[in-house]
Amino acid sequence: MADPKCVIVRDPANGREAELPVREGTLGPAVIEVRDLPSRLGYFTYDPGFVSTASCRSAITYIDGDEGVLLYRGYPIEQLAEHSSFLETAYLLIHGELPRPAELTRFTEDIRRESLIHETLRKFFEGFHHDAHPMAMMVGVVGSLSAFYHGELDIDDPAQRYISAVRLLAKMPTIAAACYRHSVGLPFVYPRADLDYSENFLNMMFSVPSLQYGEDAQWYLDPVATRTLDLLFLLHADHEQNASTSTVRLASSTGANPYACIAAGIAALWGPAHGGANEAVLEMLQEIGRPERIPRFIARAKDRNDPFRLMGFGHRVYKNYDPRAQIIRKACHAVLERFSPADPLFELAMRLEEIALNDAYFIERRLYPNVDFYSGIIYRALNIPVNMFTVMFAIARTAGWVAHWLELKADPGQRIGRPRQLYVGAPRRDYLPPAAR
Ligand code: ACO
Numbered sequence: 001m002a003d004p005k006c007v008i009v010r011d012p013a014n015g016r017e018a019e020l021p022v023r024e025g026t027l028g029p030a031v032i033e034v035r036d037l038p039s040r041l042g043y044f045t046y047d048p049g050f051v052s053t054a055s056c057r058s059a060i061t062y063i064d065g066d067e068g069v070l071l072y073r074g075y076p077i078e079q080l081a082e083h084s085s086f087l088e089t090a091y092l093l094i095h096g097e098l099p100r101p102a103e104l105t106r107f108t109e110d111i112r113r114e115s116l117i118h119e120t121l122r123k124f125f126e127g128f129h130h131d132a133h134p135m136a137m138m139v140g141v142v143g144s145l146s147a148f149y150h151g152e153l154d155i156d157d158p159a160q161r162y163i164s165a166v167r168l169l170a171k172m173p174t175i176a177a178a179c180y181r182h183s184v185g186l187p188f189v190y191p192r193a194d195l196d197y198s199e200n201f202l203n204m205m206f207s208v209p210s211l212q213y214g215e216d217a218q219w220y221l222d223p224v225a226t227r228t229l230d231l232l233f234l235l236h237a238d239h240e241q242n243a244s245t246s247t248v249r250l251a252s253s254t255g256a257n258p259y260a261c262i263a264a265g266i267a268a269l270w271g272p273a274h275g276g277a278n279e280a281v282l283e284m285l286q287e288i289g290r291p292e293r294i295p296r297f298i299a300r301a302k303d304r305n306d307p308f309r310l311m312g313f314g315h316r317v318y319k320n321y322d323p324r325a326q327i328i329r330k331a332c333h334a335v336l337e338r339f340s341p342a343d344p345l346f347e348l349a350m351r352l353e354e355i356a357l358n359d360a361y362f363i364e365r366r367l368y369p370n371v372d373f374y375s376g377i378i379y380r381a382l383n384i385p386v387n388m389f390t391v392m393f394a395i396a397r398t399a400g401w402v403a404h405w406l407e408l409k410a411d412p413g414q415r416i417g418r419p420r421q422l423y424v425g426a427p428r429r430d431y432l433p434p435a436a437r
Helices: 037-041 077-083 086-095 101-113 119-127 134-149 157-184 197-206 215-221 223-235 243-252 258-269 276-290 291-302 325-338 344-359 360-364 372-382 386-412
Strands: 006-012 017-023 060-062 069-072
Touching: 017 037, 017 069, 037 372, 069 077, 069 086, 069 325, 077 223, 086 101, 086 197, 086 223, 086 386, 101 157, 119 134, 119 157, 134 157, 134 258, 134 386, 157 258, 157 386, 197 215, 197 223, 215 223, 223 325, 223 372, 223 386, 243 386, 258 344, 258 386, 276 291, 276 344, 276 372, 276 386, 291 344, 325 372, 344 360, 344 372, 372 386
Parallel strands: none
Antiparallel strands: 006 017, 060 069
């Protein structure tokens, strides 16, 4: 990276100055490198929530939140959504280039071969009560993969790192579907070699003995269902240094087992401010229920004394329409037409969006629908239960997590992630025996 510029920071208390280099990336704002600040001026920097701090260099994903731009390895999300598939996009994220046909065939084959889970791992599910949240099962089961792949795993070997990344991508739909089957008490379904990634997932979720459900039992292999699911996976595949990816990076920076690192990412994704938002949107729409009740909920979202927020609205980075939300909104029409015509929740969501986008509170704060405002409506039309929505996100985001893990591991300058703090606790004091307190 060239550093033609620098900024000068001056401490007026003592007149000391530090010249801090400005680092330019290929796109987006440059950054001021502050790593020498403590030795030069004796200060750390303070930036809760990492609002203006770059934690790493990365060549994977670029977002321009003001313009509503999202690029995976330089390719606009709109072009990938139209022409690519989830697995091709995962390859792009991992390798940095779109695959040639033979490369994609080999990658798809690698994924297919790794999609089974160890029979012993299946038994882990028996430890969960049937009503355990699927994300709780995901965190536990994905983390426990580290027990199967640890001793002989050499994460300094790029070939072994690649296999770990493939294994994670491949096993995620199998584990996710197993979470669902466990919760409804149905037998687990093995992945099939003749189905693609999204078809396989839907088959593992919904395949039932045809005697029980009749000839239409394979509704889920309808191309509208499988293509839309593939599109949702592609749109959720990566989003640069979001909370879960940063968690994966932080855990990875210690040299931890990759399966444990991805489990940490799943845990971070679960929260309603992040991947849990799609589940929260559906619950919110159900709670609103009817268009005439929308103003009451908009008023609550604007009330500082009310913790209620309009779920699926707002984003730390996008201060414009989330480009993924626009693509999903369009996809909603096709899926609903096929599987759930006249879904009242879709009508309600469109009305809510229209009212919010014309409200001064949302306009002033530049709050727009994010990726998850409409994704839940599609999942609902595909019969995916609400508590599985964040699991769907986790399957897709695994592509990004492993790409970031691989990038971090290949970076020779990588150091353990260890933030500083502004200590506001008690100054040094002496221990008092109980009777003297
Ligand atoms: N509803 C109502 N008000 C909101 C919303 C919302 N959804 N989002 C932000 N605001 C308001 C805040 O109250 C704040 O108002 P103020 O300036 O008067 O105090 C202002 O907008 C800025 O919001 P912050 O919380 O400072 O923004 P931040 O970047 O920290 O949070 C977040 C971003 C967490 C996404 C937030 O917008 C939110 O909670 N949205 C709802 C949850 C959601 O949809 N999350 C999914 C994010 S996308 C993803 O992870 C896939």
